Structures are given as C-alpha cells and as structure tokens.
Amino acid sequence: MDKSKQSYQQTSENGAIHSNEVNPAPARTAANNLAPDGSAPDGSAPDGESKFRNTVKQAPVGMIILRGEDFVVEMANDAYLHIVDRTEEQLVGKSLFASLPEVREHVEPILLNVFHTGIAYHGNEFEVTLRRFGRPQICYFNFVYQPLFDDNPGNASGIIVVATEVTQQVLSKQALQRSENHFRNLVTQSQFAKAILKGPELVISIANESMLNIWRRSLDEVVGRRLIDIFPELEEQKFIGLLNEVYQTARIHRGNEAVTYVDGPGGLKRHYLDFQYAPIFEVDGSVSGIMVSASDVTDKVTLRQQFAEAADRLSLATEGTRLATWDLNIKTGQIIHSGRLAVIFGYDETAVLSHREMRDQVHPEDRQAIVERAFQAALQTGVYVYEARIIHRDQSVHWIRTQGKVLFDEAHVPQRMLGTMMDITDRKESELALKTIEDKFRTLADSLPQFVWTADANGNLNYFNRSMTNYSGHTGEEIERSGWLQLVHPDDQEESQLLWNEAIKEGTDFMFEHRLKRFDGEYRWYQCRAIPQYNANGAIEMWVGTSLDIHDNRLFIDQLETKVQERTQQLIVANNELIRTNMELAQFAYVASHDLQEPLRKIQTFATRILETENANLSERGKDYFNRMQASSTRMQQLIVDLLAFSRANVAEKHFESTDLNQVLQNVKEQLSDTIQAENAIITSDLLPVRDVIVYQFEQLFMNLIANALKFTGPDRAPVIEIRSGEVHGAAIPLAGANAARHYQYISFTDNGIGFDPQFKDRIFQVFQRLHNRSSYEGTGIGLAICKKIVENHKGLIDAVGRPGIGSTFIIYLPFAAES
Template identity: 45%
Template sequence: MFSKKYNSFLKDSEMTAVIRAADWSSTSVGEMDKWSMGLRSALGIMLNSRFPMFLFWGKDMTCFYNDACLDSMGIRGKHSSILGKSRAGSLSEMWHIISPIIKNVLKSGEASWHEDQRVPIFRSGKMVDSYWTSSYSAVCNDFEKIEGILVAMNDVTEKAEARKKKEEAEERTRLAAEIAQIATWDLDLQTHKMIHSESLATIFGHEKNVQLTYADMISQFHPDDIADVVEKAFELSMQSGTYKYEARVIKNNGELGWIRSHGKIFFDSTHEPLKIIGTLIDVTEEKNHSEILMESELKFRLLADSLPQLIWTADANGALNYFNLSVLIYAGINYRDLNAGGFQKLIHPDEIEQFDSNWTSVLITGDDFLLEHRLLRHDGVYRWFYSRAIAQKDAAGKIQKWVCTSTDIQQQKTFTEELEKEVSERTAELKNTNVNLVKMNIELQSFVYVSSHDLQEPLRKIQTFISRLNDTEEMKFSAAAKEYFEKINAAADRMQSLIQDLLAYSRTNLTDKVFVMKNLQELAEEIKEDYRERIQETNAVVEIHNLCKAKVIPFQFKQLFNNLIGNALKYSKPGIPPHILINGSLINGFEIKNLGAEADCTYCHISIADNGIGFDMKYKDKIFQIFQRLHSKTEYSGTGIGLAIVKKIVENHNGIITASGAENQGATFDIYIPEL
C-alpha cells in the first residue's frame, strides 16, 4: 500500500485513481496474486490514470508503465513491450535524469515534486527535449517496507516553451529599456502599490536599488505641475485610456529635471480603473536644448523685427516659413497670406523666372542665393532689392534651414542709372573734346611749323639787313640812330630766342616718347662738356657724382640737364665763381610718399644745387610756370620758359620735381624719376 506521504501527494496533484480489476495481457491472474497489496494498488492506479505513469519495483527496479506512455513518452515503436523489464533495458535515455531522484525518494521515503523537468524522449523518429511536471512517491509492501517508486508525469512542453519565449521577450524588453534609459512602472490604482524598474529611481536622483512608492514619486514633482499637468493628464486618461504627460521634477540632489511618461490604464468590467502600466524617461537634456533653441529663436525674431531689412527664412526644402515685421509692413498683407505663396506674388514678373531658377539651383548645391530683383510695395510701386540667402548646415554639412535678407537698393539703383546716364553724356562730350583736341593738335603742329619756318624767316631778314646797314652805313648814322639800330637788333635776337624756346617747350609734348635705359651720369657729363668755354670764362666748378641708370627719353633729359646747368651758370652772384653740385642716389617711394610718389616704387634721385642768387621760397611753384621771371630782362637774359620745360620733361617721365632756396644763398632742384 502507499505511504501517507504518497496519498497526500496524490490528493494535492488531483491525480486520484480507482483500483479496479483489469485485464493484464502480459500477466496472469495467478502471478498477480503473488504480488503484494502495495504493488497491486500501484498497478491499478497506473492502469486507470490518463497521465503517463511508471512503476519501478524491486531491487532491480523492474519497469511498469501504462498505455498513456506509449505515444506521449515515445515508447511505441521503440520497445514493443518493456513491461517487467529492468531499468537497463527500458527508458535508458531518461534513466540518468530520474535515477538520482528515485534514489533520494527510496532513501528518505518523502515524495518529490518537480516542475518543468527536461526529459529527452523519442518523437517522430528522433530524440527531442520535452518538459514535464512529475511526482515521485514511494510504494510499500505489506510490511510497510519501500519496494518501489511510482512516477506520475504530465507533459508541459508547450507551456514551458511559451513561458520561456515570454521570459526572453521580457528580458529583451528590459534590456532595451535599460539601453534607452527608459524606466517601467506598474501602479495598482486600488492599493496605490507601485512596482518599478531600477532606472526609475535613478531618474529621480536616487540610488538604483531604492524602491520608491507612488507617494514618494508624487512628492518630487514640481508643485506647479501636479495639478496642472499630472492630475489633468489622469483625468483625460479616464476617457482615452492613455496616460501621458511631461512634467518637471525636483531630483533628490535638488536639481530641476524634466520627465516624460506614457502609460495605459486597465479597467474592469464596470469601467473601474484597476492599474496603470507605463514607461518614464528623463528628457531634461532634450528640454534644456529645446529651451535654448526657443530662446535663440526668440532673440532672432526680436532682432529681425527691429531691422528695416526684409528678413525671411525657409526650411531645408526651400518652403518659406517665417517673415519679419518689415516684410508684413512693406507688402501690406498678413503672415498667413505670405506663407501661402504671397511672397512669390510680390516679385516683379520680369524677374520671377530668374528668382525661381536661382532658388531651385541653390537648394541642390547649398551655395548662397544672390539676386537683384524688384518687389511690389503695398502702394503698387515696385522697388529694387538685393536678396541674399545663406544655408545653415549641421556638422555633417546637411542643410537645416535658410536665412534670407532682402535689402532695399532703390536709391543705389537710381543713383547708378543717373550716374550711367551722366557718364554716357560725359563720354559723348569727351569724344567731342577729343575730336577738337585732335584738330587743335593738328593746328598746333601747323603753328610749330610756321614758328620754325615762316616766323623765323622775317627775323633772319631783319637781322641780315641790320647787319648790312651797320657794315655799310654805320658812319652816316647819328648817335641816336645807332642806339635805335642796337635796340632793334636786341629785340630781334630776343624774339628769335623766344621762338626757339617755345619750339623746345612744344617738342616736349610732340616728340615721340621712346624710353631707353641710359646712364644719367654720361648724359650730364655731355652737357658739362657743351658748357666748357662758359665754365672756363666764369671759373665755375661743376661736380657730378653717382648718377644712376634709368629709363628716359635721352633727347629730353639732355635738355633738362642743359637748362638746369645753364640756369646755374647764368644766375650766379657777381664776382663769385659758380659752384654746381650734382648728386645721385636711389630712394624708396615710401620715403617721398608725401610728394605723391608710389610707395612700392624705386626712384632715381637727382639733386642739382648751386651757390647763385637763389630765390624767395614764396616763388617755389611760380618759377616752373611758362613766361615767369623773377628778375628783369635787363639783369638776366632769358624768356622764362626754361624751368617750365624742365618740369614738363619730368612729368613726361612720371617723375616729381621740387625747388628750394633762399635769396643770395643758392638754389637746389630735386628730381625723382622712376628707376624702371
């Protein structure tokens, strides 16, 4: 018979059986009579059970089983019959799993219960793992001695696998929540008891092993958000079944944070709320970033509305989405109409195609949008604007938005048009002036020709006849007549000198300006040689030092040296031998920038100083003007053209000339000629 422990186990597992007579095909009634009451009872239970059952009996653990084992345990087909077989020849695949349990039950006599026990069995011709809930109970003989073990088994493979999949899914969900830093919570609305994941505590600023109550969580909400946000969200959830909100929380360390919660409410059959299951995430960083963006956007709009420029923005696809106050005032239409394509209607019909083409192009390339076009003002007048749009890009270079400005350039346009008109008129005038200048140059050339031939011819005849009269009739002239003839002769000579000087001055403009690299020292020495007799007559000293090489017009530069050296010899002080010092050097243009020199150019500096009569510095500019004389023609001969010729030659060489001096203390002329 069974032990009390076994009977209790059978009752608990609800596996009751009725012992009844049975037809044992493999065992005679006579043999059954030899078995003990315990064995007979166990076999009766097995035969009447709908669960697979095994009985291991005797010292060799002879195996008995019921029909329920044939298919569910994979015995059919594998063993034609294992009834009465020892364990070695039966169920060898599972024996190594159940044998340790059987040994413990034999030793202790205590029934043993096992859930989800993995047991390998044959199914569809192959060994597979299955899961069973099993009980092990001792079976005693007539003398209360344990003779065997009765094993009852229930196949729970489908439930075990389903539970395993559920656990795996729950684990994946848990891991995903942890990775995403999402806390989960489960609140019983009847008892207010709450279960939550570890991450919920950390979001509220606690250690992760702290268990928060619903009251703890509510106490950390910002006071202003409890009624206005949390409780209001709960009221709405009673209708929708969805519980969601964003609220501020005061973390355990006193810092202010933001959370976002999303949950679902479960109701009973009477629509009474039972519980809420939801998630919660820390969105403090997101909110802070959002607030920074909003603050930046607000500053941008305040600044944009304070500017007279038309400012508008567009999204990455080019759709206009913002216009400042100046656009609204200029266009005279509201924001909604502008946003609905009104801005494009402001563009002048002649420029709309170009505007759209350029805008489409920059949306693809990301280049700046630049265009001059007209926009319609609220009073029906088109004004010119210069529009510029710049793409704002993220770190990866992807366009996020466009910021655009349109600047009123009507005044500049009007000024430009007037300027172009004026330039056109001036160009026409200049063209006419050039034609007249060509005519004047032709006339001047004719005058030069007349001066060099026709005007000098009568002078030569006058001088010739005066000379003949002096030779043949001198003795017949009275003293007064002789004086008159001398004055006539002097006037003719002066007239001839004046004509020759005028010709020399005109040639400084009319001669071909062919520049040649020359040694200025050699040119100055040639002129000094030309004045040898005069130098000897006056006991003059002429020193020439360190003149450089430069590109010059040789003929003109010889005339320059001739006029300056000649003036120095002519305007010497009576009784004092002339001393003329000519020095040369190279000088950087930056040093004489105040004189109008180019700072990055190198100049040949030529200084010509004398010890003559000098001049008052108030005449330093006047002396270079044509026909200007500081002394009477009776004191010093000359026409007043020599220094004007010198200045013209210097200007022909893009040079600079200055004069300095003092009365009776000599004069100095400084000339600066570009080296190349």
C-alpha cells in the first residue's frame, strides 16, 4: 500500500468510492480562538465554539485536535476514541504518542511536516498498526491533517485530524485483486483456450496463448477491441447471438463440435469447436462479462477414431491425479491454496493453512535437505520441484510431489510462485514394495535349484540366477555377451532359436526341451519355459523364464514308453481273447436257449393231448395241474425267448442302415394290430427322423415300449399312446451320461396307463425286475432291460418318467449322426 497518496477517498457501505472534501474553515475560525481548556479567552463559552465542539463530538468520522509540537490532545470525539480503542482520559491532555506509541514511527514525521509548513496532508488508505481490542492490528485510514493557526497565520498552533477507517474495504479490495490475479493467471496459464469478454459490447479483456492460436491473432491485435470488430465474419454465424443470450440470461451455454468459419491468411477456414460461454458475475450478482472456453476439435472430427483412442489414453493417464493448486506471495509469505491441498496435509478441505504451517509439517530430515534447497534453487532458476515427506497430525507419514513456477518482475526479482501439489504416498509405497519384491525375487531365485532367467521385450537375456551360473561355469555377463545358445546342444540349437524367435514375434509362451551343457562338458535335458510380462498398455515389457532339469525323468519316460508298448501288446492279445470268449458265450447262450425250447414244446404237446384224450377220466384237480403245467411251460418259453433277445442285443453284429423310423413304427403297429384293436387303443405320432440304426433292434425297441403301454393300462379307460420327436441340447438332459456339448434327437412314448413311482425309474431297466406281481400283469421283467441295451448300442440314453395312476413317459435320446 502506498502510504504517500495525497487524495482522500472514503469507501461507502455499498462499495462505491466518493471523494470527500474537508473544509478546514471552521477549525480556523472557531478552534483557533479557543483557550487551552476549550473556553473563550474571557472564560465564557460562545455559541460558535459550543456549536463547533458539539459538531466535532457528533461527527460520524474520527476527529481529534492536537496542540503544540508535542501534539497534546486537546479533544477527541467518540468516533476517534472507538477507532483507537482508547478512553478520553487516556488521550486528552497528553501527547498523542504517549497514548499511541505504535503509530509514532509513521505518523510523527507527517504531523511535524504539517505543523512546520502549514500545508494540509491528505492520506488515502494509509496503513498503520494499532494496538486495540487487546492485540496489534493492521489498519487502513483515509484522513486529513489540517493545520490550526493562531492570530499569526504563518505559525500553526495545532493540527485537527479527520480520520475514517477503511480497513475492511481495503482488505476486501486486496482479496478481490488477488482473486482476480489468480483468476487471470489460471486463464492465461490454462492449457485450454480461454478468453474474457467484458460488457455487452463483448470487448476482449484477456485471451491466453491457446485462444490466440485458434484466432490466429496476436494479443495486441485483440485486447481492448470488440469481438465483432476482430471477427466480422461471426456476424452471420450463431456465436454472437449465443454470447448475447448468455450475457442477458446469466446461464452457461455449451456447444460440442460447432462449425465456425474464421478468416485467416488463406481466407475463411472451417473449424470444429467444443466451447463454453460462462457468465462472470459482479459482487451484486450482475453479469459483467463472459468467459469463453474453446477447444479446436477439427482433427477429432476428421480423424475421430484416432482421436478417440488418444482421448481414452489421456483420460486413463489423468484420471485420479487429484492435484492441489497454490499461489505463494514470496514477499509477504501469504499463500492461497485449493481445498485439496488442505486434505493432502491431513485437514478438512475447508481449512486454511499458512505457508509456515505447511513448512513445519515437512519431515525434519527433508525440510532443509530437500524443500529449502529446492526453494532456494527455484528463486534462481524459476522452476520449483521436489518430492518429500510430510507428517500429519496423527503422526502418519505421507509423500508429496510439488511443482511450481516463479514469477519475476522486470528486475528479475521473484514476486510470486504458482504451483501444484499431489499426494504420491501410494506411488512411493508401491516403489518401496516393488524394490522389496525385487530383492525377494532375486533372493528366492538364487535359492532355487532350477534355472531362473529374464529377457527384455526383444528376447535379449539380461538376468540369470546363481544356479544357472554355477551349472554353466559362466558368469551372467559372459552368458549375456556370448549368447545363451552356446550352452545348448548343437543338435538342439536350430529348433530352440526358431521357437524362441516365434514366441517373441507372436507374444506366445515359449516351451521347449533341449540339452544344456554343464561346466564339465556333460549335457543334461532341461525343460525351458518363458512367459511374457505385459505393461499397463498391453505391450510386452519383459520375459520371465525357467529351466527345469528333466534329465532323469526323460530317461525314465523313455523306459516307461518301452514298457507301455510291451503292456499294450499284451492288452491287445488279452482283448482279442476276451472277444473270442464273449462270442463263444453268446453262441452258447443262443444254443442253450434254442435247445431248452425243444423239451418245453414236448411238455406242452403231451399235456395238450392228455387233456384232449383223457379229459373224461381226469379229476378237476388233475385238470388244474395240467393247466398250471401248460402255463408254466409257456412262461418258461417266453423267458427263454427274452433271454435270447437280450443276448442278441449284447453280442449280435451291429449292422447299421439308414432307416426311416416312421416305417419301423408302422411295421410294429401292424404286428400289434390285433391287440390295438382289442384294446381300442389310440396311437398318435410326430414325423420321426431317418437315422442309421440296427433295424431289427429298433423294431424290438418300439415293440417293447408300445406293448408295455398296451399291457399296463388303467382301469376303465382305453390306452392312448403319444409318440413325439424333436431336438434337445445335452445340457438339458437330466441323465448322468449326457454330453453337455452335444445335440440329441429324442423320441418319447407317453401313455395314460398305471404309471409307476419315480423312485423305481432305475430299477425297471434291470433284468428280471418287476414292479407288479405276475398275477396282475404278465411278463418276464426283461423287456425294458432289452430296450436299454438297444439304446446303448446306438450310443444313446433312455429315461423314464412315471406318475402313479396317470401314466408313464419313456424318452430315447440319440446323438446326431455327426456326433455319434
């Protein structure tokens, strides 16, 4: 603040500035005629003097009358006493500086000059430190020192002081100025194009370098001129109208990829801009100007794909940086900072910290060695940068990185420093952890018996653990210099190099078994494997490889393969013998079953003849015995037939033919026509597929399933059989043997018979298993076992779903021909 200003100005409550003229005439005419005690020379109190004193007492500004060269206080009004926080007893009748010694240094020279020269002194926003309200305070005053004269006009007898405190107005103006300077610095130093337009005429006040590049103008060409005068081509475009709208409505307007034409050396040139027009408000809320932020995105529009990738990379690079900003006045030590900086130092973002408080939180080991040294270097170079530790109030230690720039005046004297700060604790801890991990990795690698090695992105080996150097008899530097191929057996070198180069080119894992030379010249088999390590951008950063000694295993495997081949040959011989034995057993079963039927036929024949010829001579009991004998022999014959069918299903030749299953179904229906007609049965069917099947087995399969449905009918209802066909994915089949990766065709047989309890669904497919007694339903208990065997012969699955009293469904699942 310039303490020598001669103009007297007073700041009113609404912030306006008014010039005040102080008329010293009353002081000359009235006060000059007062006695030292304030009365008239004759001891009376004239009306003029009383009026003057009352005026002084009631004046809204501070007023004090000083007498003599010692500046003895003759009187002081209440406003002045309030300003200096003194009582009338403390001031009146005493020297001014006896009561206010703190102002003597700055005020006494001015008073003496006024007293001796008789020339009034006007002070504007005069800075002085007063001790009031219990502590020293920096205050600012507008004042007039007016000399008082006796009868001799040439000699002043005193001074009348008129003072108005403007401390709050000055502080507010200073803060506003700092804010405006900070704002201007942010605008001019912003990496984005910014400009300030003032007033409704849109006069250019500020434009940073980026904006000038877009405009293709210099700063001198644009500052102080209307935007429309600089760019008349904008008159026919939308931008002037949008700016006027923002100015009038005080609302922000944003635009993306707006087309604009700017006149330049080569004529009008089309640009694409992302822009924002933001109103700038005064204290009273009125709009005083507009901040224009713009970004030329012409290249983004024309090369959108490339720009999008760059934008993504930029977004990833800047995401989460959480920078704090600060502005330091180097002369005063005052600092302005963002809320984020307070958070970095461990406070709430609303906290306001001084430069000294921040410096005191720096770790003692880093304060002088790093921070102070960097600060002193910045005063010379203009660049301020360091990384140091700070201590929070909870004694936790954090790392910060500060970058700043020093602003010098014309004499190269540093004035201010602007900068950013960020918390890098996580990064530092990661670096420490990475170093710890690397040390552990090297220690672990050196302790392993396996070889551990690394290579750069181009495949050049650059690290070998102790096991490898001990084995080869070469140091890591020797291997790196001479190449690792020198250790590989000559017969394995070419293929090793080929596979290694291919892995590096394709970015795939490297794996190969080759022989490595030991320090004594012996070669041993090693399994070598290397996998690539990627950085954050997905590029290969390095390779990590291992080599495992498999020499003994390799010899063992060779021996094992020889034994496996021998054992395989033995198994082939055993398997052929088993096939021959099974065929003989099947032939035996067939012959036995066939021969067993001959005596049964004779038993049935003789029993029938006896009943026919000797019927009259037989008792009722005898007839019953012969009937039972015939029934038993019939069941025995059926059992032999079913056993023969089951045996054939197991071992018969599996000759597949492309067959229309609709024809198979028709053949079965014709064979069962008498039973179907007798039972009044209804059989409906979907269109069945054409498949490669064993024809006679599928006829038997359909025969057994339909015959069962006709046999196990419900009471008082005609059989209804529905045959359906379709496709299903293996994952939807509720059977253990289903392949979830395959697709199946299914054929289902649904009846309305007696059904069965679901708990018996597995039992019904077993040989000789029945759910009902022989007296209720005839049968041998082999039919469904035959069905299951037939389905298995066709690589399929069979399932049964039963509901007692409602009916049953048998489902056949057959894989598609390409998958079977």
